[in-house]
Amino acid sequence: MxxxxxxxxxxxxxxxxxxxxxxxxxxxxxxxxxxxxxxxxxxxxxxxxxxxxxxxxxxxxxxxxxxxxxxxxxxxxxxxxxxxxxxxxxxxxxxxxxxxxxxxxxxxxxxxxxxxxxxxxxxxxxxxxxxxxxxxxxxxxxxxxxxxxxxxxxxxxxxxPIWMLGSSTFGAELAAILGLPYAFASHFAPNMLEDAIAVYRRNFRPSDRLAAPRFAMAVNVYAAASDEEAHFLRSSQMQAIANLRSGRPGPLPRPVADLSAVISPNLMPMVEGMQRVVAVGAPATVRRALAAIQARYEPDEIFVVSAIHDHEARLTSTRLAAEVLADLPAAAAAQ
Structure with a gap:
């Protein structure tokens, strides 16, 4: 697990x-x-x-x-x-x-x-x-x-226990040299994810703190009863990213049914790119997405990130995510 x-x-x-x-x-x-x-x-x-x-x-x-x-x-x-x-x-x-x-x-x-x-x-x-x-x-x-x-x-x-965090290969290299566990910010900066994993695992030096590489990644997870509801919940974070990148940071917006009405076409590719490490949908959909992420990157640990406006909906998403993650196999690199 x-x-x-x-x-x-x-x-x-x-x-x-x-x-x-x-x-x-x-x-x-x-x-x-x-x-x-x-x-x-x-x-x-x-x-x-x-x-x-x-x-x-x-x-x-x-x-x-x-x-x-x-x-x-x-x-x-x-x-x-x-x-x-x-x-x-x-x-x-x-x-x-x-x-x-x-x-x-x-x-x-x-x-x-x-x-x-x-x-x-x-x-x-x-x-x-x-x-x-x-x-x-x-x-x-x-x-x-x-x-x-x-x-x-x-x-x-x-x-x-100290973890090195990063969104580039710099943190990966430093974590490897110092023999520390490494967590990648793939929930908002996924572009260098694969490069950072390779650098960290290839250059890792055992230390008094850690004998073998330990890699964690953050995944945006929005789980609900249906795919449609999960995408609706996710729209709050999509708006928040667009607002931040437009120089208008603010509270987490309420969800909307039509993102095209609140995010300009010029911004949408950037917002989607930042959120592309994601599992969004009903439990079966989330299971497929998380299993694919686990198989591709083989993280030892996954951090669930889910900014959802309604607290009860966030609790439901977090519970459903736990049920799915409890069934995922451990990373091959950790065997």
């Missing part, structure tokens, strides 16, 4: 509030735990009117406190926005409070626009320091308390 997880951006629904979004994320995590999901990750974004997960470590603590067994983590923390020591302290604290349940996924993008990046005190060359920052962070988490002059307290000796 493939390991199946959730990546949640805590979408703020049109007509709703950030409090609604955070409450829905909490409820979703609790249901996901009962339905057999292994991980529940939230992502760092800033100055995004439709995303409520900006204070990612704070939200992870809240989610862990309101669940019992599911692993909770970041998909991811944008490390150049932060000092490695502070990230080690934050996630060391989380691991100390919720031992064996915390994941730390790392990315190097700002997770926002350039003006907001400056407000975060992110320097222009911060991304260039990413490999060194990752190594420094690992050292803080893996050193023994008292072993170094500067220590993360809590954090030292916690060995919080």
């Amino acid at each position: 493939v390991t199946y997880n959730i990546l949640d951006l805590s979408p703020i629904p049109e007509g709703g509030t950030a409090a609604d979004a955070l409450g829905r994320s909490t409820d979703l995590a609790q249901h996901a735990e009962r339905w057999g999901y292994t991980r529940f990750w939230v992502a760092e974004h800033h100055n995004m009117p439709g995303i409520a997960s900006s204070a990612t470590a704070v939200l992870i603590g809240h989610l862990a406190a309101h669940t019992e067994t599911i692993r909770v983590g970041s998909g991811g923390i944008m490390l150049p926005n932060h000092a490695p020591l502070m990230v080690a302290e934050q996630f060391g604290t989380l691991e100390t409070l919720y031992p064996g349940r915390i994941d730390l996924g790392l990315g190097r993008a700002p997770g926002t626009d350039q003006a907001t990046a400056r407000a975060l005190r992110r320097y222009a060359d911060a991304a260039d320091q990413f490999p060194q920052d990752v190594a420094e962070l690992i050292a803080f988490l893996d050193s023994r308390p008292g072993e170094t002059r500067v220590a993360a307290i809590p954090g030292a000796g916690t060995h919080v």
